[in-house]
Structures are given as C-alpha cells and as structure tokens.
Amino acid sequence: MLDSLKEPFRYTKPVALRERGERQVQGGGGPKKAKARDTIGTLRRLWSYLIQYRWKLSAVILMIIFSTTLSLLGPYLAGTAVDHYLATPGTGFIAFLIGMAIVYALHALTTWLQNIWMIGISQKTVLRLRADLFNHLHKLPIPFFAKRQHGELMSRVTNDIENVSASLNSSFIQVASSALLLVGIVGIMLSLSPLLTLLTFIVIPFMLLGMKWITSRTSRLFKLQQRNLGELNGFVEETLSGQRIVKTFSREEAVISKFGQLNKQIHLSGFWAQSISGFIPKLMNGLNNLSFALIAGVGALLIINDSTGVTVGVIVIFAEFARQFTRPLNDLANQWNTLLSAVAGAERVFHILDEEVEAVDEREAATIDSIEGEVEFHEVSFAYGEGPPILRQISFAAKPGETIAFVGPTGAGKTTLIGLLCRFYEPLSGTISIDGTDIRHVRRDSLRSHMAFVLQDPFLFEGSIRDNIRYGKLNATDQEIEEAAKQANAHSFITRMRGGYDAKLKLDGAGISQGQKQLIAIARAILADPAILVLDEATSSIDTVTEIKIQEALQRLMRGRTSFVIAHRLNTIRQADQIVVLQNGEMTEQGTHDELARSGGFYSKLVSGQIELQP
Numbered sequence: 249m250l251d252s253l254k255e256p257f258r259y260t261k262p263v264a265l266r267e268r269g270e271r272q273v274q275g276g277g278g279p280k281k282a283k284a285r286d287t288i289g290t291l292r293r294l295w296s297y298l299i300q301y302r303w304k305l306s307a308v309i310l311m312i313i314f315s316t317t318l319s320l321l322g323p324y325l326a327g328t329a330v331d332h333y334l335a336t337p338g339t340g341f342i343a344f345l346i347g348m349a350i351v352y353a354l355h356a357l358t359t360w361l362q363n364i365w366m367i368g369i370s371q372k373t374v375l376r377l378r379a380d381l382f383n384h385l386h387k388l389p390i391p392f393f394a395k396r397q398h399g400e401l402m403s404r405v406t407n408d409i410e411n412v413s414a415s416l417n418s419s420f421i422q423v424a425s426s427a428l429l430l431v432g433i434v435g436i437m438l439s440l441s442p443l444l445t446l447l448t449f450i451v452i453p454f455m456l457l458g459m460k461w462i463t464s465r466t467s468r469l470f471k472l473q474q475r476n477l478g479e480l481n482g483f484v485e486e487t488l489s490g491q492r493i494v495k496t497f498s499r500e501e502a503v504i505s506k507f508g509q510l511n512k513q514i515h516l517s518g519f520w521a522q523s524i525s526g527f528i529p530k531l532m533n534g535l536n537n538l539s540f541a542l543i544a545g546v547g548a549l550l551i552i553n554d555s556t557g558v559t560v561g562v563i564v565i566f567a568e569f570a571r572q573f574t575r576p577l578n579d580l581a582n583q584w585n586t587l588l589s590a591v592a593g594a595e596r597v598f599h600i601l602d603e604e605v606e607a608v609d610e611r612e613a614a615t616i617d618s619i620e621g622e623v624e625f626h627e628v629s630f631a632y633g634e635g636p637p638i639l640r641q642i643s644f645a646a647k648p649g650e651t652i653a654f655v656g657p658t659g660a661g662k663t664t665l666i667g668l669l670c671r672f673y674e675p676l677s678g679t680i681s682i683d684g685t686d687i688r689h690v691r692r693d694s695l696r697s698h699m700a701f702v703l704q705d706p707f708l709f710e711g712s713i714r715d716n717i718r719y720g721k722l723n724a725t726d727q728e729i730e731e732a733a734k735q736a737n738a739h740s741f742i743t744r745m746r747g748g749y750d751a752k753l754k755l756d757g758a759g760i761s762q763g764q765k766q767l768i769a770i771a772r773a774i775l776a777d778p779a780i781l782v783l784d785e786a787t788s789s790i791d792t793v794t795e796i797k798i799q800e801a802l803q804r805l806m807r808g809r810t811s812f813v814i815a816h817r818l819n820t821i822r823q824a825d826q827i828v829v830l831q832n833g834e835m836t837e838q839g840t841h842d843e844l845a846r847s848g849g850f851y852s853k854l855v856s857g858q859i860e861l862q863p
C-alpha cells in the first residue's frame with residue numbers, strides 16, 4: 249500500500265494500449281494465439297463444470313431447438329399466407345390465425361422453459377465454482393497469502409464469480425439459439441432464392457471485420473476492468489483494516505487520492521469497454537438496413553421480371569429473414585462480449601485454482617492421537633524460496649512440559665522457526681521431531697491439532713465471545729467454555745459486558761481492549777488443551793492490572809505443556825527452562841538464565857541493560 253501511495257498516477261487507456269504495444273513488440277501473432285488458446289482453454293474448463301448437469305443441459309438444448317424452429321416457422325407461415333390470401337382471400341384465414349397463435353404460444357413456452365432451466369444450471373455451476381475456489385484457498389500454503397492482498401482475493405470469490413454467473417445465464421442460450429437460427433435461416437433462404445441469399449451475404453464480411461476489430465479491443469478492456477476492480481477491492485480492504493495507521497499518520501488525503509485514481513481507472517476501463525462494445529449493435533443495424541434495401545430493390549426487379557418465380561410472398565419471407573439473419577449475428581457478437589467478460593472473471597478464478605496447494609502429506613503420514621511434547625530441532629536450515637538462508641544449522645531439544653524462550657534482535661528468525669515447527673514451511677535440511685518422530689512423516693492437520701497459539705495480536709472472529717473461545721474446541725460445552733475463561737482470567741470482564749458470553753464481537757475484536765483480546769485468546773488455547781504451545785509475547789503496552797492477569801493466565805496455560813515463547817520481557821525469559829539466542833539466523837547461545845547471564849555474550853549484555861530487547 250505504501251508504495252502504491254507514493255506511485256504517481258498513470259491512467260489506463262494508455263495502460264491498455266501500452267499492453268497492446270508490448271504484445272505487438274513480442275510480435276509474430278504468437279502472444280495473440282496464446283491468448284486465444286487461453287480463452288478457449290478457459291471456456292473448456294467452464295464447460296467441464298456445465299457438463300456435470302448434462303441431462304438438464306440436454307433438455308435446455310432440446311428447448312432451444314424447438315423454440316428456434318418455431319421462430320423460423322412464424323415468418324414462413326406469414327409469407328405463405330400473403331401469397332395464398334392475396335390470390336384467394338377468405339379461405340381458411342381463421343385456421344391460419346389459430347396456427348400462428350399456437351406457434352407463437354409454443355415459442356414463448358419453450359423459451360421460458362429453456363431460460364428457467366438454464367438459470368438452475370448456471371446457479372449450480374457457480375455454486376460449485378465458488379465452493380471449489382473457497383476450498384482451494386484454504387489449502388494454499390501460508391506464503392501464498394503473504395504475497396496477496398486479501399481484498400483482491402475476496403474480489404475473486406465475489407465479483408469474478410458473480411460475473412461468470414451473470415454471463416452464463418444469458419450467454420449459453422443466446423449463443424446456441426443464435427447459431428441454430430442462423431443455420432435454419434440460411435437453409436430456408438437458399439431454398440427460396442439463391443440469388444437473394446447471395447445479396448444478403450454481401451454484408452457478412454463487413455460484419456465480421458467490424459466485430460473482430462471491436463472484440464479484440466473490448467476483450468482486453470474487460471480483463472483490465474476486472475483486474476482494476478480486484479486492485480480497488482484490495483486497496484479498500486487494506487485501508488479499512490489499517491484505519492488506525494492511516495489516521496495516526498494523517499494519511500486520509502493520500503488514501504482518498506489513491507482511491508480516486510483506482511476508481512478512475514475502473515471508470516475509464518469500464519467506459520471504454522462499454523463504449524466500444526456499444527458500436528456493435530449500431531454497426532449491425534446499419535448493415536442490416538443495407539441488406540434490407542438490397543433485397544427490396546432487387547426483389548422488386550425480380551417480380552417485374554416474372555421469369556424467376558419470385559413472388560411478393562417470397563419477398564415478405566425474405567425481408568423478414570434478412571432482418572432475422574442479422575439479429576443472430578448481432579446477438580452472437582453481443583454475447584461474445586458478455587462471454588469475454590465471463591472468461592475474464594473465470595480466468596482469474598482458475599488462476600487461483602491452479603495455484604499449488606500446500607504440499608500434500610506423505611501417503612503413509614501418521615496421525616498422532618496424543619503426544620508427550622518432546623520436541624527436537626536437529627541442524628535445521630531454511631530459506632524463503634530462492635532467497636538467502638534465514639536459519640542455519642539450528643539444533644536444540646525440549647523435554648515435555650519445558651518452556652523454551654527464543655530471544656534475539658528483530659529479523660533474527662524467531663517467527664520463522666515457529667513456522668517450521670507448525671510445518672507452514674519445510675526445512676531445507678535437518679529434521680524437526682516430536683516424541684522422536686520426524687514431523688515430515690506426520691499429517692499436518694494431526695500435528696497442528698496438538699498445538700495452540702497465542703499471538704501478539706490475536707485474531708478474533710465476528711461473533712459472540714462464546715463462539716470465539718469455542719474455536720479452540722468446536723464441541724465444547726458452555727460449561728467448559730466458562731471454565732476455560734475462568735482459568736484465563738477472562739470470566740470477570742466477560743460477565744461485566746452487556747450480553748456476557750453472548751456479547752457480539754465485531755471483526756477482529758474491534759470494541760474490546762488489546763488485553764481483553766489476549767485473555768480471550770488464552771481461554772481459547774486453554775480449551776484446545778494442546779501438548780505444545782506457541783506464545784508470541786505481546787509488545788504493546790497493556791495496563792498493569794491486565795498485564796498481571798495475562799501473566800497469571802499464561803503461567804496456568806503453560807503448566808504441563810511444552811511451550812515456545814518468542815519473548816520480549818526479561819521477566820518471562822528468566823522463568824524459561826531454556827533460552828535460545830538467535831542472531832542473524834544462527835543460534836549463538838543456549839542455556840538457562842543463570843548460565844547465559846554469566847557467559848558475557850548477547851544475553852548477558854541484555855540482562856545488564858547494555859542491549860535493549862527489541863519489541
């Protein structure tokens with residue numbers, strides 16, 4: 249966000265054009281072909297979702313065939329009637345009218361049925377797509393989320409999926425019925441008069457060229473629009489979550505100005521996409537009128553010339569079909585635009601679905617029912633991706649129930665070490681074992697079910713205090729929850745709140761104090777009853793009374809559990825069974841407070857106050 253606030257604003261039509269320029273420089277139509285392959289690939293993938301409802305889809309296609317045939321029958325009957333009743337007026341006119349009424353009624357019925365069934369299919373499709381996306385997001389590894397803005401991800405689950413849904417509803421039927429209608433119309437026209445059919449076709453190359461010109465531009469703009477929308481959502485989410493920082497640094501104006509830029513980008517990409525695609529109906533109308541004039545003029549000459557067998561009825565049918573002929577082409581062009589917008593949304597969804605999930609557990613990975621809590625790191629080294637080593641040859645062992653304090657300057661690798669223990673990341677070399685079993689051979693969910701975390705800034709969900717504590721053990725009774733809260737010194741403040749345990753917390757515990765959030769998080773961990781505990785000690789200043797309550801609750805929580813504490817207070821560190829000093833990714837000291845305080849190293853300087861412990 250900070251970078252983006254500094255960045256000068258550059259607008260978007262140039263961005264779209266710049267993108268086009270870049271692609272052209274790549275040259276040879278290669279990237280264009282790749283794009284077309286991407287679009288077809290995305291459509292195929294969407295189709296694989298649709299085809300799961302093959303029976304309903306077949307019914308929709310059947311209805312499309314019926315309704316298209318009926319819509320072809322209408323003008324044909326009207327033209328035949330003109331010839332028939334011009335020659336012998338009166339005879340069977342009522343029967344003809346009834347026939348026409350039945351045709352149009354059936355047409356309305358089949359159209360309604362196909363629409364209603366298609367809505368069912370498309371809603372179910374996006375239901376699955378949305379579920380797949382959400383499930384997949386929860387299988388992605390922690391580093392994935394570190395790289396993405398949450399709002400941008402949310403935009404994919406909501407806006408992009410909604411876009412796919414809206415387009416599927418209309419596009420499928422329109423595309424299928426327009427294509428069928430086109431084939432039917434051309435067949436009838438050819439059977440009536442090949443010459444007039446040829447005249448109607450004169451406009452086709454102009455239509456195709458015009459459409460190609462327009463859609464090649466709109467496709468890019470629709471994708472840009474979706475991307476801009478994702479960016480905007482990311483920015484909004486970020487600025488709302490970071491409201492305190494925005495306000496304390498008085499950055500409201502900078503934020504509003506940046507929002508204005510992003511908003512304008514969406515406005516402009518949307519404006520250009522809509523405006524350019526709006527040309528399609530105009531172009532089609534113009535060419536349509538041209539073809540109509542050609543048929544009327546040449547048709548009149550043919551009637552006068554008598555020998556070709558063209559009658560007034562044929563011209564009526566032809567004029568109607570020539571009008572109808574450009575309509576499906578027009579619809580196809582319009583639907584292509586809608587489809588491109590769906591493809592843009594679907595591509596962004598599939599992009600996430602293609603992200604690699606957290607490495608799969610080994611096939612023989614064990615599930616551990618209970619653990620003692622013996623933890624050993626043996627020559628563990630680690631680097632983020634291709635980056636420099638963050639941890640080098642770390643070795644230490646914790647007996648069940650011991651407390652290990654990690655101490656070291658900021659950026660030394662303390663949090664990373666904990667991430668390795670939970671298997672958020674895998675070591676480059678070395679082993680981490682629990683009760684003698686290498687954790688690589690243990691299922692991640694099983695491993696994590698024996699751990700609980702109390703972090704510096706605990707995350708609380710929107711909902712009641714009771715439900716937030718219950719997150720530690722989903723089947724806990726109300727009594728167990730209250731008992732955990734009492735152990736965590738949280739009971740008294742909860743009962744003083746309006747609504748008590750049922751008091752509703754806002755997202756991330758907005759509305760209660762930092763200390764109270766900590767106490768709820770401790771209650772949650774107590775309820776989870778883990779063998780291994782991870783504590784990232786809070787650095788924010790909390791009033792002395794609450795601080796004492798927190799310390800007391802933590803002591804109770806840590807009793808009998810192997811605890812790893814990223815410690816920021818000398819008092820906490822002093823009480824640890826072992827202290828591990830990390831500096832620049834290396835373990836430089838290890839021992840008890842008394843041992844290290846005498847050693848003359850980093851820790852003794854810390855104790856003597858020569859070094860400040862960084863918060």
Ligand SMILES: Nc1ncnc2c1ncn2[C@@H]1O[C@H](COP(=O)(O)OP(=O)(O)OP(=O)(O)O)[C@@H](O)[C@H]1O
Pocket residue numbers: 391394632635638656657658659660661662663664665863
């Ligand atoms: N996701 C990441 N990708 C790349 N590098 C990272 C990532 N997370 C942390 N680092 C780097 O790894 C190093 C160790 O970070 P870590 O958060 O483990 O330190 P720490 O000792 O917990 O620091 P602090 O006390 O400030 O929380 C730092 O140099 C940091 O910049």
